[in-house]
Amino acid sequence: xxxxxxxxxxxxxxxxxxxxxxxxxxxxxxxxxxxxxxxxxxxxxxxxxxxxxxxxxxxxxxxxxxxxxxxxxxxxxxxxxxxxxxxxxxxxxxxxxxxxxxxxxxxxxxxxxxxxxxxxxxx
Amino acid sequence: xxxxxxxxxxxxxxxxxxxxxxxxxxxxxxxxxxxxxxxxxxxxxxxxxxxxxxxxxxxxxxxxxxxxxxxxxxxxxxxxxxxxxxxxxxxxxxxxxxxxxxxxxxxxxxxxxxxxxxxxxxxxxxxxxxxxxxxxxxxxxxxxxxxxxxxxxxxxxxxxxxxxxxxxxxxxxxxxxxxxxxx
Numbered sequence: 001x002x003x004x005x006x007x008x009x010x011x012x013x014x015x016x017x018x019x020x021x022x023x024x025x026x027x028x029x030x031x032x033x034x035x036x037x038x039x040x041x042x043x044x045x046x047x048x049x050x051x052x053x054x055x056x057x058x059x060x061x062x063x064x065x066x067x068x069x070x071x072x073x074x075x076x077x078x079x080x081x082x083x084x085x086x087x088x089x090x091x092x093x094x095x096x097x098x099x100x101x102x103x104x105x106x107x108x109x110x111x112x113x114x115x116x117x118x119x120x121x122x123x
Numbered sequence: 124x125x126x127x128x129x130x131x132x133x134x135x136x137x138x139x140x141x142x143x144x145x146x147x148x149x150x151x152x153x154x155x156x157x158x159x160x161x162x163x164x165x166x167x168x169x170x171x172x173x174x175x176x177x178x179x180x181x182x183x184x185x186x187x188x189x190x191x192x193x194x195x196x197x198x199x200x201x202x203x204x205x206x207x208x209x210x211x212x213x214x215x216x217x218x219x220x221x222x223x224x225x226x227x228x229x230x231x232x233x234x235x236x237x238x239x240x241x242x243x244x245x246x247x248x249x250x251x252x253x254x255x256x257x258x259x260x261x262x263x264x265x266x267x268x269x270x271x272x273x274x275x276x277x278x279x280x281x282x283x284x285x286x287x288x289x290x291x292x293x294x295x296x297x298x299x300x301x302x303x304x305x306x
Contacts, residue, residue, distance in 0.1 A: 051227040056264040
């Protein structure tokens with residue numbers, strides 16, 4: 001298993017991960033393209049005290065992997081762990097991650113968005 | 124004395140000149156051209172009518188309610204900014220756990236508003252206008268990034284925008300893309 005600790009990559013004074021270019025730049029730095037092709041499972045740790053993990057950053061960091069591996073393949077290969085123990089922080093970051101994933105799926109194709117809409121209507 | 128080769132063309136054999144042929148077929152050709160022009164005209168009219176109907180449908184079904192939702196979204200964000208972000212930035216206790224929790228709560232509220240706007244308004248146009256949908260999503264993400272920078276950093280975003288400029292710029296651009304299919 002390959003572990004990536006994002007605490008080393010959060011801007012000094014900030015409590016959030018933000019910006020697509022920043023995500024893309026970190027993706028290159030971490031070599032996620034080559035990790036996508038390897039066999040290792042990848043665990044990404046989001047450090048304690050993070051107040052947001054913006055969809056823009058999520059897309060910059062992980063969209064290419066989702067596109068390459070597909071949603072199921074991505075979920076099998078990558079895990080995201082929120083290190084905070086505070087339930088409010090965990091809930092907030094989890095929602096951010098879900099937003100990022102939803103943005104990625106919507107960007108991938110129309111069919112996914114239609115299915116997503118259908119689901120929402122059925123609920 | 125060599126043999127003369129005499130070549131007769133069709134007109135000479137049949138006794139019809141090219142002018143005769145033209146006169147013979149003109150009663151058939153002219154109605155055919157009129158019919159063709161009529162069919163082409165009908166095709167373009169039908170295309171224009173369908174386009175106009177589609178434009179009117181988009182205006183009524185998507186644009187009108189979208190503008191209401193867009194105004195409501197930005198009004199809510201305005202309220203969040205003036206009621207929570209400004210007082211927070213004026214406080215001096217930046218390193219406390221309570222301060223960080225307050226930042227997280229503000230961001231959570233903004234995320235929820237953005238999510239509702241995306242799901243109830245923007246997602247509806249995705250199947251027919253995927254490029255416009257992608258642009259608006261990008262703008263909303265950019266607005267969220269800018270707003271969070273203000274929550275964390277102070278009076279301007281990284282690009283030097285204050286809240287009002289950030290808001291107006293993004294609202295104007297989102298409205299521009301939402302209106303595109305109706306123009």
